[in-house]
Amino acid sequence: AAPLMAGKKGLVMGVANDRSIAWGIAQAVRSQGAELAFTYQGEALEKRVRPLAESVGSSLLMPCDVSDEASIDATFETLKQQWGKLDFLVHAIGFSDKEELRGRYADTSLQNFLTTMHISVYSFTSVARRAAALMTDGGSLLTLTYYGAERVMPHYNVMGVAKAALEASVRYLAVDLGRDNIRVNALSAGPMKTLAASGIGDFRYILKWNQYNSPLKRNVTLEDIGGAGLYLLSDLSGGVTGETHHVDSGYHVVGMKAVDAPDI
Numbered sequence: 436a437a438p439l440m441a442g443k444k445g446l447v448m449g450v451a452n453d454r455s456i457a458w459g460i461a462q463a464v465r466s467q468g469a470e471l472a473f474t475y476q477g478e479a480l481e482k483r484v485r486p487l488a489e490s491v492g493s494s495l496l497m498p499c500d501v502s503d504e505a506s507i508d509a510t511f512e513t514l515k516q517q518w519g520k521l522d523f524l525v526h527a528i529g530f531s532d533k534e535e536l537r538g539r540y541a542d543t544s545l546q547n548f549l550t551t552m553h554i555s556v557y558s559f560t561s562v563a564r565r566a567a568a569l570m571t572d573g574g575s576l577l578t579l580t581y582y583g584a585e586r587v588m589p590h591y592n593v594m595g596v597a598k599a600a601l602e603a604s605v606r607y608l609a610v611d612l613g614r615d616n617i618r619v620n621a622l623s624a625g626p627m628k629t630l631a632a633s634g635i636g637d638f639r640y641i642l643k644w645n646q647y648n649s650p651l652k653r654n655v656t657l658e659d660i661g662g663a664g665l666y667l668l669s670d671l672s673g674g675v676t677g678e679t680h681h682v683d684s685g686y687h688v689v690g691m692k693a694v695d696a697p698d699i
C-alpha cells in the first residue's frame with residue numbers, strides 16, 4: 436500500500452529545535468511520505484530550523500511571526516506560489532510572559548492577557564482561514580493544547596485560559612470549515628520538556644507528578660505525539676473533527692489514585 440501521507444503537502448509552524456512538539460509530528464508525517472514546508476519565528480531560530488527542515492527533504496522554509504498579520508499573509512502568499520494547494524497544517528505555537536507563568540492567575544496583567552490570547556489563540560484562527568483557502572481537496576488542521584485548559588494546573592495560569600479558548604475555537608472552526616471537508620482538531624499533549632515548557636514554574640515537579648499519577652506511569656515522548664499527529668493529519672481520522680485528543684499517558688481520566696497504589 437502507498438504510505439499514508441503520499442502526495443500530501445503540509446505546513447509545520449512552531450519548530451524551535453529538535454525537542455519541539457512540531458518536530459515530532461513533522462518526522463512522523465514525513466516517514467509516511469508527506470512533503471513539508473516549515474516556518475520559523477525569527478532569524479535566531481532559522482539557524483536551528485533550517486538543518487532540521489533539510490534533514491526531512493524540505494526546501495521551503497519561511498519566516499513567520501504570528502503576532503504580525505502581514506507576516507502571516509506573506510507566508511501563505513509564498514505557499515500559494517510554490518505549491519498552489521495545501522493538505523494539512525500543524526500549529527504548535529504558544530507564548531506568554533514567563534513572569535506570569537508562576538504565582539496566581541488572579542494577578543494576570545491586561546497586556547500579557549492580550550498578548551497570550553493573540554499568539555496562542557487568535558494565531559490559529561488567523562492561519563486556519565488562510566490555509567483553508569488553499570485546501571481545495573479538503574484538509575486537516577491541527578493545533579496543540581494542554582489539560583490546563585480543562586482543570587487548574589499550578590502556574591499554568593493565563594495559558595490555561597488561552598488553551599480553553601483555543602479548544603473552543605477548534606470547535607467553531609470545525610463547523611465553519613466542515614462543509615469544505617476541512618477537519619480541525621487539537622492534540623492535548625502531556626507535559627514535555629521543551630523550550631516553551633521551561634518557562635513554566637516548577638515544571639520538573641509537574642513532569643514527575645504526571646509520571647507517577649498517569650495510568651501508563653510515564654511521560655509521553657515525541658514519538659507518542661508524532662503517532663497521534665499522523666493519525667489526525669491523515670485520512671485515518673477522516674471522520675474526526677472538532678476533537679481534543681489527549682496524548683497524556685491517560686492522565687486526564689484519573690480522579691484519585693488508590694491508597695494502595697504501588698508507587699510513591
Ligand code: NAD
Nearest residue numbers: 449450451455456476500501528529579626627629630631
Ligand atoms: P517549543 O518552544 O519547541 O515551541 C513553541 C513554538 O512557538 C516555538 O517554535 C516558537 O518559535 C513559537 N512561537 C512563539 N511565539 C511565536 C510567534 N509570535 N510567531 C511564531 N512562532 C511563535 O515548545 P513546545 O512545547 O513544542 O510548544 C508547542 C505547542 O505545544 C505550544 O502550543 C504549547 O503550548 C503546546 N504544548 C506543550 C506542552 C509541553 O509540555 N511542552 C504540553 C501541551 C501543549
